[in-house]
Each structure stands twice: as C-alpha cells, then as structure tokens.
Amino acid sequence: MQWGVALTTYKPPHWDQQTVFRNSLELxxxxxxxxxxxxxxxxxxxxxxxxxSDAMLMAGFVLGATKRIKVGTxxxxxxxxxxxxxxxxxxxxxxxxxxxxxxxxxxxYFPKDFEVFGVDPKQNHLMMQEWIDIxxxxxxxxxxxxxxxxxxxxxxxxxxxxxxxxxxxxxxxxGESPSTIEWAATRGLPLLMNVPQSLEQTRAKxxxxxxxxxxxxxxPAEIDHVISAVVHIADTREKAFNEIVKNVENWHxxxxxxxFSAEQLRRLPNYRFHWSLLQDAILxxxxxASVVVRRALDISPVGTAQDCIEVFGNLTEKTGVKxxxxxxxxxxxxxxxxxSMNRFSAEVMPxx
Amino acid sequence: xxxxxxxxxxxxxxxxxxxxxxxxxxxxxxxxKNIAAVPGExxxxxxxxxxxxxPGIGLxxxxxxxxxxxxxxxSTQDIISFLHRVGKMWESDEYIRRRIYIKQxxxxxxxxxxxxxxxxxxxxxxxxxxxxxxxxxxxxxxDRAILDQWVRREDCEVRALPKGLVVHVLAGxxxxxxxxxxxxxLLTRNQTIVKVASGDPVTATQLALSFLDLDAQHPVSRSLxxxxxxxxxxxxxxIVEHADGVCVWGGADAVAWAHRHARPGVDVVTFGPKRxxxxxxxxxxxxxxxxxxxxxxxxxxxxxxxxFSTQHVFVLGDCTAFAAALADALEHxxxxxxxxxxxxxxxxxxxxxxxxxxxxxAAIACAEDGAWQVIVAxxxxxxxxxxxxxxxxxxxxxxxxxxxxxxxxxxxVAAHPxxxxxxxxxxxxxxxVSRLVEAGLSGTFRLGASHDGFYPLARLVRFVSIEAxxxxxxxxxxxxxxxxxxxxxxxxxxxFV
Numbered sequence: 001m002q003w004g005v006a007l008t009t010y011k012p013p014h015w016d017q018q019t020v021f022r023n024s025l026e027l028x029x030x031x032x033x034x035x036x037x038x039x040x041x042x043x044x045x046x047x048x049x050x051x052x053s054d055a056m057l058m059a060g061f062v063l064g065a066t067k068r069i070k071v072g073t074x075x076x077x078x079x080x081x082x083x084x085x086x087x088x089x090x091x092x093x094x095x096x097x098x099x100x101x102x103x104x105x106x107x108x109y110f111p112k113d114f115e116v117f118g119v120d121p122k123q124n125h126l127m128m129q130e131w132i133d134i135x136x137x138x139x140x141x142x143x144x145x146x147x148x149x150x151x152x153x154x155x156x157x158x159x160x161x162x163x164x165x166x167x168x169x170x171x172x173x174x175g176e177s178p179s180t181i182e183w184a185a186t187r188g189l190p191l192l193m194n195v196p197q198s199l200e201q202t203r204a205k206x207x208x209x210x211x212x213x214x215x216x217x218x219x220p221a222e223i224d225h226v227i228s229a230v231v232h233i234a235d236t237r238e239k240a241f242n243e244i245v246k247n248v249e250n251w252h253x254x255x256x257x258x259x260f261s262a263e264q265l266r267r268l269p270n271y272r273f274h275w276s277l278l279q280d281a282i283l284x285x286x287x288x289a290s291v292v293v294r295r296a297l298d299i300s301p302v303g304t305a306q307d308c309i310e311v312f313g314n315l316t317e318k319t320g321v322k323x324x325x326x327x328x329x330x331x332x333x334x335x336x337x338x339x340s341m342n343r344f345s346a347e348v349m350p351x352x
Numbered sequence: 353x354x355x356x357x358x359x360x361x362x363x364x365x366x367x368x369x370x371x372x373x374x375x376x377x378x379x380x381x382x383x384x385k386n387i388a389a390v391p392g393e394x395x396x397x398x399x400x401x402x403x404x405x406x407p408g409i410g411l412x413x414x415x416x417x418x419x420x421x422x423x424x425x426x427s428t429q430d431i432i433s434f435l436h437r438v439g440k441m442w443e444s445d446e447y448i449r450r451r452i453y454i455k456q457x458x459x460x461x462x463x464x465x466x467x468x469x470x471x472x473x474x475x476x477x478x479x480x481x482x483x484x485x486x487x488x489x490x491x492x493x494x495d496r497a498i499l500d501q502w503v504r505r506e507d508c509e510v511r512a513l514p515k516g517l518v519v520h521v522l523a524g525x526x527x528x529x530x531x532x533x534x535x536x537x538l539l540t541r542n543q544t545i546v547k548v549a550s551g552d553p554v555t556a557t558q559l560a561l562s563f564l565d566l567d568a569q570h571p572v573s574r575s576l577x578x579x580x581x582x583x584x585x586x587x588x589x590x591i592v593e594h595a596d597g598v599c600v601w602g603g604a605d606a607v608a609w610a611h612r613h614a615r616p617g618v619d620v621v622t623f624g625p626k627r628x629x630x631x632x633x634x635x636x637x638x639x640x641x642x643x644x645x646x647x648x649x650x651x652x653x654x655x656x657x658x659x660f661s662t663q664h665v666f667v668l669g670d671c672t673a674f675a676a677a678l679a680d681a682l683e684h685x686x687x688x689x690x691x692x693x694x695x696x697x698x699x700x701x702x703x704x705x706x707x708x709x710x711x712x713x714a715a716i717a718c719a720e721d722g723a724w725q726v727i728v729a730x731x732x733x734x735x736x737x738x739x740x741x742x743x744x745x746x747x748x749x750x751x752x753x754x755x756x757x758x759x760x761x762x763x764x765v766a767a768h769p770x771x772x773x774x775x776x777x778x779x780x781x782x783x784x785v786s787r788l789v790e791a792g793l794s795g796t797f798r799l800g801a802s803h804d805g806f807y808p809l810a811r812l813v814r815f816v817s818i819e820a821x822x823x824x825x826x827x828x829x830x831x832x833x834x835x836x837x838x839x840x841x842x843x844x845x846x847x848f849v
Contacts, residue, residue, distance in 0.1 A: 177446050211455050
C-alpha cells in the first residue's frame with residue numbers, strides 16, 4: 001500500500017493566506033515524519049478553493065524542504081501551459097529531487113482558467129492528450145523535439161535538462177470520462193480518481209481501463225492507479241462525520257461557484273460525460289451540495305480507525321488499487337488535522 | 353439471376369472465429385454486489401470469441417437470498433423510474449459501461465461494432481421507454497395499476513402479485529432478449545435469477561452492473577442476480593428447484609431440462625425454438641426493390657439466429673427478379689449490419705448447403721466470402737437451414753402453397769405487401785402461427801403483440817381476487833347471492849340471469 005497526503009491550500013474564512021501555506025508546509029513535514037509515501041499538490045486559479053496557483057512551483061519548494069517523501073501534482077492544468085515548458089519543468093524537478101517528483105495532469109474544470117489563459121475549453125481534452133504525447137516524445141528522443149499539428153507547432157529544439165530517472169516517470173492523469181480513460185489506457189498511464197464516486201463507478205472505470213490496456217500490451221495489474229479521499233478519524237463515526245460535514249459542504253460550494261455551470265457543460269461536447277453525470281444527479285434528486293457531500297462522506301474513510309481500515313480494505317479488494325491520497329484537512333483546525341494524520345499513521349497504515 | 357452469381361463483397365470482411373488472445377473475466381452480480389471470480393476457482397466458458405472466466409458456482413449456497421422479495425412493496429412507478437435512469441445512462445456514448453459492453457461484445461461474442469452499438473442503443477431505448485412499459489402492463493395484465501392496487505374486474509377486485517423467484521435461462525442468439533427477460537421479470541417484481549448464455553455472457557452481466565452503477569442499494573439492483581452454470585449441472589438444477597417460475601429461451605434441450613427440474617405446478621415459460629418465414633408478391637406492379645430491402649433486413653438482423661429471423665421466402669410472381677434484388681439488398685445490408693464472427697461449423701454448414709442445392713441445379717447468388725447467399729430452391733430439397741444469412745427462396749403459384757410450410761413451430765410470418773395477409777390471417781393463425789407482420793418488422797414487437805402465443809407478463813404474476821360479498825348482486829341478478837337460501841328455495845333459475 002502507498003499512502004499520500006493532499007495539500008489542498010483551501011482558505012477557509014478563519015485562516016489568512018499565510019496560515020494556509022504555513023499549515024501546508026507543516027503538513028508536508030509531518031507527512032514525511034509519519035512515513036507517508038507522497039504528498040500531492042492541487043492547482044487552482046482565481047479562487048480561494050485552492051491558493052496554490054502553480055503546483056509545479058510549489059512542488060519544487062516542498063521537494064526542497066523534504067528529504068525522502070515524493071511530491072506529486074494532482075493536478076497541473078495541462079492545456080493552459082506550453083507542453084515544452086511542462087517537459088522542462090518535470091525534467092528539472094526530476095533532476096533536482098533525484099526522482100521524487102510525480103507529475104499529474106488534467107484538462108481542467110474551471111472556465112475562468114481557459115478564458116484568462118486563452119484556451120478553447122472545447123479543445124482542452126485534445127490539448128492535454130497531445131501535450132503529454134509531446135512530453136513523452138521529448139524524453140524518448142533525448143530532448144529533441146519538433147512537432148506540427150492543428151493545435152501546436154514546435155520548431156526543432158533540444159530540451160534541457162533531460163530526465164535524471166532512467167525510466168520515464170509515471171505520469172498520472174485525471175480520467176473521468178470514458179474517452180480520457182481509453183486514451184490513458186492505450187498509453188498505460190495511471191489514473192487519478194476520487195472516492196466520491198461509488199465503488200461500482202470506480203470499478204467500471206477500471207474495467208474499461210483494463211479492457212483497453214490489455215489490448216495495448218499494458219498489464220493492468222502493474223498500473224499504479226491512485227484514489228483520493230477525504231479522511232478523518234475520531235472516536236466514533238458520527239463524531240468524525242459531524243466534525244467535517246459542514247466544512248466539506250462549504251468547500252464543495254466554493255468549487256461549484258467557479259466550476260463549469262450546468263448550462264456551460266451542456267454546450268461543451270467534450271464534457272458530455274460530466275453533463276450526463278449532472279443529469280443523472282438531477283433525476284435522482286441528488287444535485288444539491290448537501291446531498292452530494294453527505295453521500296460522498298457516507299462511503300469515505302471518515303470514522304474510527306477501524307472504519308477507515310474497512311473502507312480502504314474494501315476499495316483495495318474490489319478495485320485492486322493500492323495507492324491512496326488522503327485529504328485530512330476537513331476540520332479546518334490545525335490541531336485536529338495533525339491528530340487525525342497521526343492516528344491514521346499509527347492505527348490504520350500498519351494494519352493495511 | 354444466373355445459375356451462380358458471386359459478389360466480391362465491397363463491405364466488411366466476413367470473419368470466422370479466431371480465439372481472442374486474452375481471457376475475459378466477468379463477475380456474477382448477486383443482490384447488488386459485484387462478485388469477482390476467485391483465481392483458481394473460476395468456471396471457464398467458451399464464448400464465440402474466446403474464453404470467459406466467471407466465478408465458481410460453489411459460492412451460491414452462501415449468498416443467494418432465495419426467500420426474501422425486496423420488490424414486493426416497491427411501486428411500479430419506482431421500478432420504471434429506476435429503469436428509465438439506467439436507460440438514460442446507456443444512451444450516452446460517454447457512459448463507461450456502454451463502452452465496455454460494446455468492446456466485450458465485439459471481442460467475445462463476435463459482434464461487429466455496428467451491431468454491438470445498435471444493441472447498446474436498443475438497451476437504452478428499451479429501458480427508457482417508460483410510457484411503453486406502462487402500456488405493456490395495460491395490454492398484458494389488463495390494467496396498468498394492477499400491480500400496485502386492487503382493481504375492479506366485474507364482481508371482484510383483482511391484484512397481480514409476483515410469482516416470487518423467477519429463473520431465466522438465456523440463449524445467446526439475441527442480446528436484447530436478455531434485457532427483455534430481465535425487464536419483464538423486474539417489472540412484475542420478481543426476484544430474478546439469470547443464467548447468462550455462453551454465447552453471450554456479456555449483455556445480462558453488463559446490464560446488471562449498470563444497475564449497480566446507478567444505485568447498488570436500490571431494491572431493483574438487489575433483486576437481480578446474474579450467474580452461470582454448466583448445462584445439466586446439479587447447481588443449476590437446485591436453483592431451478594427453488595424457483596416459482598422459469599423462463600427458458602432457446603433450444604429443446606434447455607426447455608426439457610427446465611421442465612425436469614421445476615417443481616410441480618411451477619410455470620415453465622418457453623421462448624422458442626421457433627422458425628419464421630416471409631411471403632413476397634413480386635409481380636410487375638410491385639415494388640420489388642423495397643420488398644427485397646425489407647426481407648434482407650429480416651434476414652440480416654442477428655444473422656438469422658433469432659426465432660423471428662426469416663429463413664425461407666415464398667415468392668409469388670417473378671422469383672428470378674426478386675432473387676436478384678434480394679442479393680443486392682443483402683450485399684448492401686452487410687455494410688449496415690456487418691456479419692458477426694462465425695465459427696467453423698457455421699461456415700461449413702453454409703458451404704454444405706450451397707453444394708447441396710448446386711447438386712439439384714438451384715440458382716444461387718452469394719457473397720464471395722460467405723457473408724450471405726440466396727438460393728432458389730424447391731422446398732422438397734431443403735433438409736436443414738444453416739442460418740448465416742441464407743435466403744431459401746421458393747417460387748409459389750398462389751398463397752395457398754404457403755400453408756404446407758405452416759405448423760405450430762412457426763413464430764412469425766412476414767409479408768410484402770402487408771395487405772396480402774388479410775385474407776389468410778385466420779387460416780395461418782389456426783395452423784399455429786404466432787405473429788403476422790409486415791416484411792422488415794420481424795424483429796420489432798409492436799405494443800400489444802403476443803410473444804410465442806402468449807403474453808409474458810401474465811405468466812410472471814399470479815392473480816388474486818377479492819370476490820364481492822353476498823349483498824352485492826351480480827350483473828343481471830335481482831337478489832342477494834345467498835347460496836344456502838338459493839339451494840333451499842330452489843332458485844337456481846334466478847342465478848346468472
């Protein structure tokens with residue numbers, strides 16, 4: 001099993017920005033001390049939903065502040081970056097950290113990102129996929145790359161530095177829609193997934209992934225898929241739930257305020273999957289934040305240590321996934337976050 | 353048509369079975385749970401496209417909830433709404449389960465992508481058809497509310513209750529049949545055990561998994577169980593012995609097996625084996641090209657494996673012209689509905705049939721790769737039908753010549769023009785035909801249609817009646833129904849006036 005810690009950099013009303021980052025860095029240090037395997041950084045723009053506006057930059061800082069633990073991005077919004085710049089940054093962090101950097105990419109879900117950085121959201125899925133292909137081509141060819149497509153033209157150049165690692169680092173991708181999952185599976189790229197989906201939905205994703213991966217000569221059992229989850233430990237399940245439910249609802253509300261609206265999703269052909277999920281939620285009468293969050297927390301590792309063991313054990317048994325990112329920040333209280341992390345490290349990790 | 357015309361086939365290649373390089377692992381779905389096979393304890397099933405591994409049947413004693421009916425108090429409205437939501441998921445190209453379904457159907461059941469996609473669309477349409485489901489209840493049970501409440505029927509109030517536990521033994525020839533069987537069973541609130549077919553283990557399994565995708569805890573999800581057991585196995589027999597109803601699709605062997613193991617009094621509902629044919633008028637004034645297109649569709653859908661698939665075509669008028677038009681239509685049809693993977697036995701049967709009729713001097717047109725063949729044959733030279741889009745054409749002088757081919761094994765008679773059927777429908781019905789349809793609609797069961805001579809929903813429920821008390825006069829009666837007094841006073845003449 002591999003255990004990660006998410007640094008959300010969410011700014012609740014009672015923390016100022018310095019407190020958010022100070023807490024994040026202390027959490028990173030604590031994660032290393034408690035033998036977690038990795039730390040994951042989230043990137044957001046123009047919202048207090050996450051103050052980290054450059055996950056690569058912050059990863060560099062955290063890698064420099066730690067010795068052993070790996071640091072990943074979950075995720076960098078690939079389409080708003082130049083692919084050569086991404087290849088440079090990943091290789092640079094790979095060199096500087098001695099292979100401790102875990103790059104993760106997504107296409108993005110917040111319309112302002114695309115508006116401000118001048119990217120057509122109708123094409124962001126194609127850009128994410130092509131940008132990753134460009135990075136791979138660069139690393140495959142000792143840094144040499146030239147590229148011409150409908151989306152981008154790159155003259156013949158040599159990118160420095162090259163990777164320090166002998167093998168290409170695992171590049172993690174957010175795979176929600178079947179089209180993205182199929183694309184990732186053809187390349188054997190591990191998926192970044194969330195617990196809020198039901199176990200069966202996660203299984204369905206991995207079933208589809210395996211179908212495609214196998215026919216492309218990738219052994220699905222060897223793929224390091226990652227599932228992230230809100231985690232909180234208390235003496236009872238009820239107490240754990242009640243300590244975080246309102247905060248998670250607020251966090252979810254903040255995200256929804258800046259995410260694509262239902263109307264925008266309906267008009268974006270490349271977000272049909274997300275639109276159909278929303279439609280389904282409406283049909284089920286479960287589109288309200290409070291319902292979504294409560295349903296998600298019901299199946300999350302939130303409760304006693306034993307509850308967490310059962311949830312993660314079941315997830316591993318049913319999906320085969322053995323790598324998890326834990327979001328411990330649900331209480332928005334520094335001491336409780338550290339306490340929960342420590343209990344998780346002492347009471348859960350050794351028993352799985 | 354020349355004695356033998358070979359079409360080189362500009363469409364897709366007809367494929368013969370080549371085992372898939374990998375093994376497909378399919379779970380059982382039991383009571384809302386996805387039960388994966390334990391390595392070393394799997395059952396290996398030979399599907400048309402390769403080996404499918406499923407859990408061992410030994411698990412069943414521990415996990416099958418045979419006694420509790422979770423749907424007993426769920427309203428029809430809730431069941432139809434649930435099915436509708438599942439259908440909404442299936443209609444989206446971006447639904448993960450749909451993608452998996454299409455891929456597995458192509459790889460392991462030998463379907464072409466077009467056919468598998470059409471099946472996925474059909475699953476979506478079938479599940480989403482809420483209004484049609486309500487109307488089907490009305491048509492087959494006499495009242496759309498009869499599962500939810502007591503309904504007035506003459507001197508009684510009647511309610512339909514589920515049989516209880518219904519076992520469905522599926523055949524692999526028509527994927528949508530699996531969906532229909534499950535849907536009918538759940539709509540009538542039965543606990544539903546499905547034995548998936550080795551020819552198509554995918555459809556029922558992925559359907560059940562899609563229920564779990566929506567809501568694994570919903571009573572509909574928890575009332576559907578998909579399993580597999582080898583033919584004639586003791587485990588399968590013991591499941592049927594527990595059943596309150598059995599639906600069997602397919603061959604005589606499966607039907608006989610179900611009858612052998614069902615408890616006395618348990619209704620064994622059988623679908624098939626049946627055969628179907630078309631009657632075409634191809635006179636100078638008739639639209640031969642349209643008739644050929646419609647017949648080609650009835651032949652091509654499900655590659656002539658369905659009970660409703662046209663195998664023989666009786667032709668009044670210019671049979672040669674119709675044969676040529678049908679050959680063209682079948683060649684066109686292969687582009688729309690590419691043939692599935694065929695095994696060596698099927699390919700051999702096709703060649704054997706052609707050689708057999710060549711020997712008797714029949715006029716034959718065929719695709720070079722065996723995708724289809726049109727044989728103008730005398731009925732006495734036909735000994736068996738090989739399927740695989742073989743149209744056996746029989747020239748006839750008048751419609752009465754068709755009667756010799758009719759008995760109770762005939763399911764569907766399709767005609768073009770449809771008006772031909774009108775003068776003959778009574779006699780065809782008396783001889784045993786179940787359905788009379790227009791050519792091109794053999795596989796489209798219209799609302800209100802019977803299926804193999806009965807209404808399936810009525811076979812999946814038991815009707816319970818509350819009969820009116822003595823104080824209620826029956827229609828036409830002028831006194832209370834006090835049987836003791838009636839006997840005493842010898843008033844039988846006043847009964848049931």
